[in-house]
Amino acid sequence: MPLSSEFLGRALGVAHAASDSAERVIHARYQARDFSVDAKADATPVTEADREAETAIKDVLRAAFPTHAFLGEEHGREGDGEFLWLIDPIDGTKAFVRGYPMFSTQIALMHEGELVLGVSAAGEFGERAWAVRGGGAFVGRNAHEGKSVRVSGEVEFGPRAAVSTGNLKSMAAQPRRWEALGGLVKRVGRIRGYGDFLHYHLLARGSIDLVIESDLNILDIAALVVIVREAGGVFTTLDGGPVGLEISDALAGNTSLHAEALALFNS
Template identity: 75%
Template sequence: MTLARTFLDRALVAAHTAADAAEVGIRAHYRARDFAVETKADATPVTEADREAEAAIKRVLRAAFPGHAYYGEEEGREGDSDFLWLIDPIDGTKSFVRGYPFFSTQIALMHEGELVLGVSAAGEYGERTWATRGGGAFLGTNGRDGRAIRVSGARELGPATAISTGNLKSLACDPRRWNALAGLVARSGRIRGYGDFLHYHLLARGAIDLVIESDLNILDVAPLVVVVREAGGVFTALDGGKVDLSLSSALAGPPGLHGLALEALAA
C-alpha cells in the first residue's frame, strides 16, 4: 500500500514534536547530572531520563495517531496495527551517563513491515536528520531548518575513502570476516569509530563513505535506515539481508561502495 504524502507529512510533524518533547527532559537531566543509573537484564544502563523521554514521545504520538502500535526500548511492544512506531528515547545511554554528547533520540515509523519515516535527534550534539520515503533526507538543528543531504559518490576504496565502525564484537569473533574487514581498512584512506547516530549522519551528508557494525538492534538505527536510503545510500545487514525487526548488524554506504564491501564481508 502506498502512503499518501499528506499522511507522511503529518506523521513527520508528529515525530519532530515528539523528539522536541523528549529533548526537554533529556537536556535537563544531562546538564544537571541528577539521575540514577540502573543496569538492565542485558547489562546495558538505563536512567529515569530514558523512561521519561519514551513516555513523552508516546504521549505526543498517541495524541496524533491513537490507533497505531509502539515498540519502545524501555517498554517493549504495545498495540497491534499495520503502523508501528519504533522508539529509542536515548540511543547512546552510555555516552549520556558518562557526560559526553554522542547520544540521540531515535523515532521511526514502520508500515506493513517497511520503514517509511525517521527522525534522529541529537540535541546536545546540535543536529537532527530526518526523512520520509520518497521525500528525501534532511539535516538541520530541528525539524524546521533542514537542508537536503546526499551520500558521497564513492564507488571504490582508495586514499580519499573514509570508513566508520561501530560495535564489532561478534565480527571480531569470526576470523574470516575480521580478515575481510582488515582488507577493506587496508584499502581505505581513513578508519574511524564514530559510532551510534553520528556516523550515519556523516554518511548521509557525504562526509564519510561506509559504515560497518556487527552488533546492534533495529531500535538503534530504524530512522537512520530511512535517512541513509533517502540520501541515496544502501542500508542492509552485513550479509545483505533486509532490514526488519530482527536486524542485528549494519552495512551502509553509497551503492557502488556498499556492493564492494558486501562482496568482501558476505563471501
C-alpha cells in the first residue's frame, strides 16, 4: 500500500523525537564519561549508553506505532510486519568511548523492504540530517534548523573531485578492487576518510563527491541511504546491487561519479 506524505511527515516527527530522547541519554553519559565498556562477540565495544539509548528510541517509536517491528543494534529483531524501524543508537561507539564526537544515532524506517525515512543525529558533533521519500534531504543543527541540500555536480574524477573512504579492511583483501581503489586515488584531487555519518552528510550537501566503504551493515547506513538519495545521489553496494538488510559494503555518490566508480570496481 502506498504511503501518504501525511504518514511520512508524522513518522519523521516521531523519529526526530526518538533521536532527541536518545541524545539526552548519550549526552549525559558522554559528558560525564560515565560508562563501562564491554566487548561484543565480534570484539566491537558496547556501553550502557548504547543499550539505554536504543531503549529510549524504541519507547518513543513504540508509543506512536505499537504494531511496527524493530531491528536494533543492541537488542536485535522484535516483531514482524510491513513496517520495520532500523536503529543504531550509537553508530561510532569506538569514537564515543575514546571521547571524540564522530558518532551518531541512526534511525530509519523500511516499508515492505524499501527504505523511506532516515534521521542521522550527531548531537555531540552538532549536526543532524534527515529525509523522507519524495521530500528532499535536509541538514542542520537540529530538527528545526535544517536547510535543503543537494549532492555536487562534479562530473569526472579529476583535480576537483573529493572522495572519502571508510572501513576498507575487507577491500584490502580483494586484489582487484584494491588495485582499482589505488587507480582512483591517483586521479582525484582529494582523498579523505571522514567515516561513519560524516562523509554521508558531506556527500548529501555537495561538499564531497563519492563515498566508498566496506565492512558495514544495514544499521550503519539505512538512514543515510534515504538522505543521500533524497539529495539527488545514488547509493548501492560496491557491485551496484540494491541496499538490503544483508548489505556489507557501499558506494554512494552523485550520478556521474557513482557510475564511473562502479565501472572501475567491477571491470
